[in-house]
Amino acid sequence: MQKTKAITRRVIYFTRDPAPGLLASFREREWDVEVVGSVREVRQFAQGGSLAGGLVDLSSVFEPGEAAALETCLAMPNIGWVAMAAATHLDDAIPRRLVRDYCFDYVTLPAANERIVDTVGHACGMISLGEPACLDTSTAEGQMIGTCDAMYALFRAVRKVATTNAPVFISGESGTGKELTAAAIHARSPRRDAPFVAINCGAIPAQLLQSELFGYERGAFTGANQRRVGRVEAANGGTLFLDEIGDLPFESQASLLRFLQESTISRLGGDGSIDVDVRIISATHVDMEAAIEDGRFRADLYHRLCVLRIDEPPLRARGKDIELLALYTLERYRTDASRRLYGFAPDAIAAMHRYDWPGNVRELINRVRRAIVMSETRTITAEDLELSSYVTAVPITLARARETAERQAIELALLRHRGRPGDAARELSISRTTLYRLLTSHGMRYGDEPDAAE
Ligand SMILES: Nc1ncnc2c1ncn2[C@@H]1O[C@H](COP(=O)(O)OP(=O)(O)OP(=O)(O)O)[C@@H](O)[C@H]1O
Ligand SMILES: [Mg+2]
Incomplete structure (x- = not known):
């Protein structure tokens, strides 16, 4: 069973001008609100380590000269931020980038307090789901990769x-x-x-x-x-x-x-x-x-x-780990290719799942390495892996091909950035919120690593 970290109803409200009505709305909904007015206080709060929702009032705390300090606050991994700002503030490139890269969502002012509280609740829920485990190094044991x-x-x-x-x-x-x-x-x-x-x-x-x-x-x-x-x-x-x-x-x-x-x-x-x-x-x-x-x-x-x-366990019994190990190998040796490779073609993935892998992980690494060098297209095909005879005759729809490509692009970006969603989203030119939505829709959201004491 995948687990999520316990959801706390705790919010850090970063503002220099707290709105009394908003504070009252949070408290009515039984949120524990901590109002802070400086970057230093945010850091102190985040260093406590527990998960919380965050509400950053860009209208009052954003100063162009302090953007870098603000960015370090927003990058704190245990706070799920929501930004609120007047529409004019988001015309400026820096706040726009901060919101896009670090916030789960934003609210344009004026907005109803209820809506702000709901949005923070959503961000807090998202942060409690954690990072996708397949790319979280805590699921690897030394250099061993695996999530099955x-x-x-x-x-x-x-x-x-x-x-x-x-x-x-x-x-x-x-x-x-x-x-x-x-x-x-x-x-x-x-x-x-x-x-x-x-x-x-x-x-x-x-x-x-x-x-x-x-x-x-x-x-x-x-x-x-x-x-x-x-x-x-x-x-x-x-x-x-x-x-x-x-x-x-x-x-x-x-x-x-x-x-x-x-x-x-x-x-x-x-x-x-x-x-x-x-x-x-x-x-x-x-x-x-x-x-x-x-x-x-x-x-x-x-x-x-x-x-x-x-x-x-033999590789054929590791389910989706086969793809994960293939992507990991592609990531590791991709510079051996003469052109930029985007991932594996759907026929390659199907063949990898049908094949028996008598040589297990070593064989998979060798086949992928050879395919990286030999591939003549942007994606590695079953033929590049020398697994053409394991391709099913079932035709692949364009929608399915798109879906596979999308999932792989996300997995690769997260692998490249060691599971940091902000960086991966930036590389993919999407917002962090969109990335989380896609992770969910592809079923790529995993919980914490299982309890070591089990
Ligand atoms: N879970 C894993 N994640 C990443 N790489 C792996 C994993 N398992 C094996 N490998 C890689 O596969 C190759 C074979 O692994 P290893 O030598 O440990 O296997 P082995 O069982 O000792 O093989 P043999 O029986 O042939 O000696 C190595 O390159 C290793 O790094
Ligand atoms: Mg050995």
């Missing part, structure tokens, strides 16, 4: 496991983001300032694994000209990420198990044991139950590694 239920569950799991020291086992298809998840757990953990050391267990031959993991002393074997610290010791105090653990050669599994049981290592050729304090995260795309059954993986080692388990 499965990704929210993953982010919650990351936060929970990060606070403990227990081993975490991450399971998921290739390219789903297992390494990103491991890095996010480390970054959220109390060990974040110590090293995060990753080792690809499948890539190191069994005979070298011992020295790679535990290091060696000088003279331990021919060619060991100096002491070398192993990966486990290098991770001391931090996190050791055992990637592709399912591919760890069977003959290496016993020594890893010993280390996990004793939390000590001995360098090859060394005579003492060294205590190490590392947090273990492991990951694989291998079906471990099957590997254990086939005798390829030791059950005792698996149970040591898999105290807490995280399952990475």
